[in-house]
Amino acid sequence: MPSISSRGKNVPMSPFRKLVPFADKAKDAGKHVYHLNIGQPDIETPLYALQKVRENQLKVLAYSPAVGQLSYRKKLVEYYRKFEIALTPDDIIVTTGGSEAIQFAMLSCFDIGDEVIVPEPFYANYNGFAQIGSLNIRPITCDIEDGFALPPVEAFEAVITDKTRGIFITNPNNPTGCFYSREDLTQLGRLCKAYDLFLFVDEVYREFCYDGKEFYSALRLEGLEDHVIVVDSISKRYSACGARIGALVTRNQGVLEAATRYAKLRLSPPGLAQILAEATLDMDDSYLGQVTEAYDRRRQVVYNRLQAMPGVVSYLPGGAFYCFAKFPLRSAEHFCQWLLEFFEHEGATVMLSPGEGFYATPGLGRDEVRIAYILNEQDLEKAMDCLEVALETYKAVEAAMEATPAS
Amino acid sequence: MPSISSRGKNVPMSPFRKLVPFADKAKDAGKHVYHLNIGQPDIETPLYALQKVRENQLKVLAYSPAVGQLSYRKKLVEYYRKFEIALTPDDIIVTTGGSEAIQFAMLSCFDIGDEVIVPEPFYANYNGFAQIGSLNIRPITCDIEDGFALPPVEAFEAVITDKTRGIFITNPNNPTGCFYSREDLTQLGRLCKAYDLFLFVDEVYREFCYDGKEFYSALRLEGLEDHVIVVDSISKRYSACGARIGALVTRNQGVLEAATRYAKLRLSPPGLAQILAEATLDMDDSYLGQVTEAYDRRRQVVYNRLQAMPGVVSYLPGGAFYCFAKFPLRSAEHFCQWLLEFFEHEGATVMLSPGEGFYATPGLGRDEVRIAYILNEQDLEKAMDCLEVALETYKAVEAAMEATPAS
Numbered sequence: 055m056p057s058i059s060s061r062g063k064n065v066p067m068s069p070f071r072k073l074v075p076f077a078d079k080a081k082d083a084g085k086h087v088y089h090l091n092i093g094q095p096d097i098e099t100p101l102y103a104l105q106k107v108r109e110n111q112l113k114v115l116a117y118s119p120a121v122g123q124l125s126y127r128k129k130l131v132e133y134y135r136k137f138e139i140a141l142t143p144d145d146i147i148v149t150t151g152g153s154e155a156i157q158f159a160m161l162s163c164f165d166i167g168d169e170v171i172v173p174e175p176f177y178a179n180y181n182g183f184a185q186i187g188s189l190n191i192r193p194i195t196c197d198i199e200d201g202f203a204l205p206p207v208e209a210f211e212a213v214i215t216d217k218t219r220g221i222f223i224t225n226p227n228n229p230t231g232c233f234y235s236r237e238d239l240t241q242l243g244r245l246c247k248a249y250d251l252f253l254f255v256d257e258v259y260r261e262f263c264y265d266g267k268e269f270y271s272a273l274r275l276e277g278l279e280d281h282v283i284v285v286d287s288i289s290k291r292y293s294a295c296g297a298r299i300g301a302l303v304t305r306n307q308g309v310l311e312a313a314t315r316y317a318k319l320r321l322s323p324p325g326l327a328q329i330l331a332e333a334t335l336d337m338d339d340s341y342l343g344q345v346t347e348a349y350d351r352r353r354q355v356v357y358n359r360l361q362a363m364p365g366v367v368s369y370l371p372g373g374a375f376y377c378f379a380k381f382p383l384r385s386a387e388h389f390c391q392w393l394l395e396f397f398e399h400e401g402a403t404v405m406l407s408p409g410e411g412f413y414a415t416p417g418l419g420r421d422e423v424r425i426a427y428i429l430n431e432q433d434l435e436k437a438m439d440c441l442e443v444a445l446e447t448y449k450a451v452e453a454a455m456e457a458t459p460a461s
Numbered sequence: 462m463p464s465i466s467s468r469g470k471n472v473p474m475s476p477f478r479k480l481v482p483f484a485d486k487a488k489d490a491g492k493h494v495y496h497l498n499i500g501q502p503d504i505e506t507p508l509y510a511l512q513k514v515r516e517n518q519l520k521v522l523a524y525s526p527a528v529g530q531l532s533y534r535k536k537l538v539e540y541y542r543k544f545e546i547a548l549t550p551d552d553i554i555v556t557t558g559g560s561e562a563i564q565f566a567m568l569s570c571f572d573i574g575d576e577v578i579v580p581e582p583f584y585a586n587y588n589g590f591a592q593i594g595s596l597n598i599r600p601i602t603c604d605i606e607d608g609f610a611l612p613p614v615e616a617f618e619a620v621i622t623d624k625t626r627g628i629f630i631t632n633p634n635n636p637t638g639c640f641y642s643r644e645d646l647t648q649l650g651r652l653c654k655a656y657d658l659f660l661f662v663d664e665v666y667r668e669f670c671y672d673g674k675e676f677y678s679a680l681r682l683e684g685l686e687d688h689v690i691v692v693d694s695i696s697k698r699y700s701a702c703g704a705r706i707g708a709l710v711t712r713n714q715g716v717l718e719a720a721t722r723y724a725k726l727r728l729s730p731p732g733l734a735q736i737l738a739e740a741t742l743d744m745d746d747s748y749l750g751q752v753t754e755a756y757d758r759r760r761q762v763v764y765n766r767l768q769a770m771p772g773v774v775s776y777l778p779g780g781a782f783y784c785f786a787k788f789p790l791r792s793a794e795h796f797c798q799w800l801l802e803f804f805e806h807e808g809a810t811v812m813l814s815p816g817e818g819f820y821a822t823p824g825l826g827r828d829e830v831r832i833a834y835i836l837n838e839q840d841l842e843k844a845m846d847c848l849e850v851a852l853e854t855y856k857a858v859e860a861a862m863e864a865t866p867a868s
Binding site: 055056057058059060061062063065066067068071094095096097098099104107108109110112113114115116117118150151153154161162163164165166168179182183186188219220246250251252280281293294295296297298306308309311312313315316318319320321322323324325326327330 | 462463464465466467468469470472473474475478501502503504505506511514515516517519520521522523524525557558560561568569570571572573575586589590593595626627653657658659687688700701702703704705713715716718719720722723725726727728729730731732733734737
């Protein structure tokens, strides 16, 4: 039998992947599982945009231009203008989800063995896209004690080598919910300018900023026009994860040309979904306003409940719909599995993402989890009830495990 | 300014890409351009399937499973059964177009520097996917004089090295329209078995076989269950190129596991398009029957017209909707550009793909073109009128060029 490739055997997997069979088993056994492990919100996709898909009068569902429909890109220019970002349609390549934008960016800017600096914990799938492009991630560790604030630029500067081609951040952050300010971006921008590095910013949670924080896009950094590459997506913004429409945005002509070639290779982004995406831009801001308010309330629920749990370390996240929490236990991975396998509270349990998989540095995040607050407040309260009882119950489990010599 | 990657600068481009600005200019000048350069048919997407998209009652357009909706994969099992292919839904990974299936297959089976044998001329985008995976294509040259029939297995055997991991063919073939028989596949299968190679077959034109030829899928080869990987797509079958729904089909568990990991990385294939794809499988066979008959008539038009053109070498293609033709001139690329830039017949001209870009061996195909017969018969006749007059007119152009000393 021909054997598969080494890379095929070693594709990095999501931090909660090992837990999926346990979740399936729990559900098969009739247990309700509150899924706080994945960024799939329960928020409805805008009816207006779905309606436009229903009203389509297509006769031939043909390839769209490789870089996406011009009409859509023109409307995106208007959308970005609301964030004081000045663009032309040529600065935008429509991609198959944000995932493809990450891939195009990495292939266009990195050769085999090149390095990218990423603050950790980070979105775990960056590992897989880096593997495809054979580039190496150099992590900069952030700390839960200060809400995973961006480390000082000196920390970034210290790991720059002659292989370093860029810095990659997510703002607001998945998995930490950390919000990076204009000042943070300006500092990173200055460093990128000094060392001739690309600054990649995944801004797919742009709308979801709280406590009056104003989002500042890296595309606004002056003098960094050739350095900044933004990854975007409608998945979270319009709760349309299944549409698979994202965008790569940059003013760097070389990157645009290279990414366009990669785009041509796969012919076109999804056609039906571009109808939906374009329609979202004909809507007023009320949908996004309501959605942001809903996430804000959910954020408060999770924060308040975590604060009341003894020994739990967390913080009030500034954006996105995630937070990290540190639990008073040894192995969050074991705890998360135990939650699904053995725990039940009022017929339910909760699924979380163990924190370790979001770190590149071995050994970090073992007592941490990521919580995605993507359920309505009532369900979130119930999920937090489960978590509270579970943490209390688990103490005895852990004590018993430690008392039992490993066989 | 940070510079882009070497690979980003060198992404292989489509054979007709340089001609696009000339086509645009011709159209701007009011010339009608018959596009026979690209596989975007004018055939209507099945109304029944489009209607199912219109009737969708989705509230949240959520991620589908990474490997595609189970309901769709179950129906695909029935579809493949019509071709005497026995599968389970677990043997099928739904991809974002056939393009992504090619990419998943290459990443799962090849490491950097590994080699794949491909008969040339071949679908030029294989070059780009090979570049992403850093694998090398070893071409086996086919000959227009025998309709690009598959060379004897000895020719394949002769280029096998310790880096060779597989053979990749397209059946029926794009760009040649060549149909590979059960005997062809059996021979290749035997070779793959003997040398422990994967046999990749891109079968996206499976339905379009003519003259009573019966399609034989590589998935039917006995004893080759762990070797065969099939790339599929609904783009051509249902004239739904813009849907971006394909599939990777194999019974090799290792490949399925690796490809599933790559699938999870990009989260899910397009959701709306899966509704369309699934609906096509609830239709009876009349749509595909009519479409195949339409292509068959178009095929005859192109073949008959080419046969009547002095000095042109072509053949009756056995499948797909492409053929190659050899012209009595030095540079098909110059001729194709001249067609757009300077030629006009009754207000129109024709766009073809220069043949050279479909070969990996330097220097081959310079007097050849690919013709995609994706227009209706009336338009095809007019396009062939253009071509006939153009070939006649071009003689003097070429003679004049040769008489003029290069400045």
